[in-house]
Amino acid sequence: MKDSFYVAWKYVSFNRGKTATLVACITLILFLPLSLQLLLNESERQLLSRAVSTPLVVGAKGSALDLVMNSLYFGDEVPELISMEASNQVVDTGMALPIPLYVRFRARGAPIVGTTLDYFDFRGVKVAEGSHLTMLGDCVVGASVAERLGVKPGDSLLSSPENLFDLAGMYPLKMKVAGVLRKSHTSDDLAVFTDLKTAWVIQGLGHGHEDLKKADDPQVILKKGETNIIASPKLYHYTEITGANLDLFHFHGDLSSYPITAVIAVPHDAKAGTILRGRYLSGEEPHQIVRPKEVIDGLLQNIFRIKNVLDAVISLVALAMMLAIVLVFALSLRLRQKEIGTIFKLGCSRLTIARLLAAEIFIIVMVSGALCVGSIFFVHQFANDLVRMLFIR
Numbered sequence: 001m002k003d004s005f006y007v008a009w010k011y012v013s014f015n016r017g018k019t020a021t022l023v024a025c026i027t028l029i030l031f032l033p034l035s036l037q038l039l040l041n042e043s044e045r046q047l048l049s050r051a052v053s054t055p056l057v058v059g060a061k062g063s064a065l066d067l068v069m070n071s072l073y074f075g076d077e078v079p080e081l082i083s084m085e086a087s088n089q090v091v092d093t094g095m096a097l098p099i100p101l102y103v104r105f106r107a108r109g110a111p112i113v114g115t116t117l118d119y120f121d122f123r124g125v126k127v128a129e130g131s132h133l134t135m136l137g138d139c140v141v142g143a144s145v146a147e148r149l150g151v152k153p154g155d156s157l158l159s160s161p162e163n164l165f166d167l168a169g170m171y172p173l174k175m176k177v178a179g180v181l182r183k184s185h186t187s188d189d190l191a192v193f194t195d196l197k198t199a200w201v202i203q204g205l206g207h208g209h210e211d212l213k214k215a216d217d218p219q220v221i222l223k224k225g226e227t228n229i230i231a232s233p234k235l236y237h238y239t240e241i242t243g244a245n246l247d248l249f250h251f252h253g254d255l256s257s258y259p260i261t262a263v264i265a266v267p268h269d270a271k272a273g274t275i276l277r278g279r280y281l282s283g284e285e286p287h288q289i290v291r292p293k294e295v296i297d298g299l300l301q302n303i304f305r306i307k308n309v310l311d312a313v314i315s316l317v318a319l320a321m322m323l324a325i326v327l328v329f330a331l332s333l334r335l336r337q338k339e340i341g342t343i344f345k346l347g348c349s350r351l352t353i354a355r356l357l358a359a360e361i362f363i364i365v366m367v368s369g370a371l372c373v374g375s376i377f378f379v380h381q382f383a384n385d386l387v388r389m390l391f392i393r
Contacts (some may be wrong), residue, residue, distance in 0.1 A: 008359035056096070056264070057264055058090065058265055060081065063079065065295055079261055081104075082259070083259060087100040090265050093279065096268065099122055101115050105202050107159050110192050113191045115194075126182045130152075130178055136201070141157070153180065159172045176241075
């Protein structure tokens with residue numbers, strides 16, 4: 001048998017083109033369904049694990065899927081905004097802990113998540129390096145963001161404008177990186193976290209500028225009265241919050257009317273959660289409350305319906321490729337009649353020829369299997385990032 005493998009190896013290495021084609025076809029037949037199943041299993045694990053750990057989400061009425069994807073996975077689609085009053089309403093019920101979220105802006109491609117310190121306790125996310133949010137303008141970055149951008153505590157991170165062509169829009173805010181979060185293998189690794197007031201400063205709802213009482217430039221001060229001062233657009237606004245100008249930052253109006261995207265409601269017990277959901281059933285209620293697990297279950301059902309179609313297509317393609325491979329071997333046998341005749345004349349039996357052909361097929365299948373295993377291992381190693389890129393984000 002050793003001689004058969006030697007001769008077979010010499011044949012497949014000499015006919016590199018045909019061998020490479022067969023190896024590629026068999027590898028794809030094995031790789032595609034296995035890798036697809038691996039990615040779908042990983043996407044199901046990621047989606048469900050985060051959805052199951054999040055009891056309830058309150059948001060504006062509309063697409064429940066957009067609301068959940070933005071609140072749990074910080075997706076690009078921003079749901080209709082609600083106000084902080086929605087969080088205060090949850091507090092007033094006394095049935096759940098509200099965790100407001102404002103997921104709208106980005107910093108160098110990473111979502112900026114405005115929230116409270118309760119969020120980190122709820123998710124169990126700890127700071128691995130540096131400190132937590134301590135003052136207005138601070139941010140903490142996820143482990144993957146820190147690795148991708150090369151930032152560390154003490155560095156700065158600039159928020160990105162929503163519209164590059166909006167010349168009259170808000171100024172980008174230069175945030176101080178206070179800390180780097182411990183890797184959690186969740187969407188938190190891919191985000192930049194600030195407190196809600198910092199997110200409102202990014203939007204322009206809060207701002208800091210020079211003290212108008214001390215300003216005397218006539219181009220800056222249009223009118224100065226006893227109770228109020230009117231400034232011109234030339235008034236300089238700070239784009240970075242430091243210890244020196246922190247006291248000059250302020251907000252106008254009632255903070256309960258300021259925008260957020262959602263509220264994560266953590267009920268004190270199952271009964272409180274059921275009663276809380278009942279309070280949002282009224283048709284006049286402007287908000288909706290959803291269970292992320294139910295929303296993600298519906299999404300997964302659609303994904304697996306698509307998977308069934310893909311499986312059928314892949315099966316048909318695999319069958320066609322297998323028939324093509326059989327045809328290649330059959331044609332190869334016809335073209336090798338002289339070669340086989342020479343082997344007969346040398347005194348070899350039909351069994352010897354069968355062993356040679358079997359050895360060729362075995363070598364091709366083994367090489368294809370090795371390539372498939374290597375590819376599947378690669379997909380498995382990067383399944384977390386691939387799922388975020390292909391399915392979640």
